[in-house]
Amino acid sequence: MLLHNKLQKDYTLNQSGYQLKLPLELETIIPKNDSVRLLSQFVEEMDVTDLYSTYDRINSLSPRTLLKIVLYSYMNGDYSSRSMELNCKRDINFMFLLEGHSAPDHATLARFRSIHFAPCSKRILAEVSNILFDLGEISGETIFIDGTKIEANANKYTFVWKKAVTKNQAKLLIKLADFVAECEQLYDIKIVYGNVIKIKHLKRLRKKLYALKNAGNITFVHGIGKAHLET
Numbered sequence: 001m002l003l004h005n006k007l008q009k010d011y012t013l014n015q016s017g018y019q020l021k022l023p024l025e026l027e028t029i030i031p032k033n034d035s036v037r038l039l040s041q042f043v044e045e046m047d048v049t050d051l052y053s054t055y056d057r058i059n060s061l062s063p064r065t066l067l068k069i070v071l072y073s074y075m076n077g078d079y080s081s082r083s084m085e086l087n088c089k090r091d092i093n094f095m096f097l098l099e100g101h102s103a104p105d106h107a108t109l110a111r112f113r114s115i116h117f118a119p120c121s122k123r124i125l126a127e128v129s130n131i132l133f134d135l136g137e138i139s140g141e142t143i144f145i146d147g148t149k150i151e152a153n154a155n156k157y158t159f160v161w162k163k164a165v166t167k168n169q170a171k172l173l174i175k176l177a178d179f180v181a182e183c184e185q186l187y188d189i190k191i192v193y194g195n196v197i198k199i200k201h202l203k204r205l206r207k208k209l210y211a212l213k214n215a216g217n218i219t220f221v222h223g224i225g226k227a228h229l230e231t
Contacts, residue, residue: 026096036072036093043068046127050120061101066112067124068097069104081106081113173197180205187212 030036043064051063072093073084088094088103117124132138177197183205184191191205212218 026092029092030096034093035075036096039072039075040068040097042128042131043071045131046124048124048127050123051116054116054119061098061104061108063112063116065097065099065101066104066109067117069094070109070113070117072097081109084109176202183209 048064048067051067052058055063069084069088073079073087078084078087084094085103085106088098094103129138133140180191180197180201183189187208189205189208191208192201
């Protein structure tokens with residue numbers, strides 16, 4: 001009886017007969033109307049001169065390709081550089097954008113966003129808006145600002161919401177109307193002719209008040225607890 005010495009483990013004992021088949025081209029499995037194709041076309045047609053100007057030396061992966069990856073990830077609500085790296089290795093849509101190049105690591109993506117993309121992000125957004133306008137996808141007739149935070153002048157770290165601004169503006173207009181009427185009665189002057197108070201009326205009132213101030217040698221004071229006028 002002959003004994004056969006097996007020098008290598010037999011890996012076919014548990015073989016199920018399944019063979020993984022991958023298409024040679026991603027073009028065959030990504031639908032023609034997939035958003036990743038539209039994004040890629042967008043970026044290819046964009047003027048990204050400002051983006052390239054932030055580089056002293058360009059490595060194997062072009063800034064335009066990195067821009068595609070970042071924008072497509074943002075489109076899908078994913079802002080993590082580590083997640084982008086993982087998607088470039090697993091997601092066929094990200095592989096489509098890479099065009100055969102190796103997946104960038106999260107550090108490369110993070111540097112791209114902070115050093116190269118951030119300084120010209122507004123310019124790139126404007127470029128996207130212009131392309132959409134040329135395609136007729138946006139009319140440019142309506143601007144939506146609901147939910148937008150507006151920076152306050154008093155403190156650069158303070159923000160106010162649009163609804164609060166609108167509400168306080170209505171109250172301020174009422175106070176201005178009462179103030180103008182009070183001044184007209186108190187100083188026997190006529191500023192407004194009609195029911196609508198305009199900016200020109202307020203400017204006229206200010207001019208007359210300053211004239212009274214100079215004529216009566218009156219000093220305006222400011223602050224809580226102080227009189228409105230000090231003679």
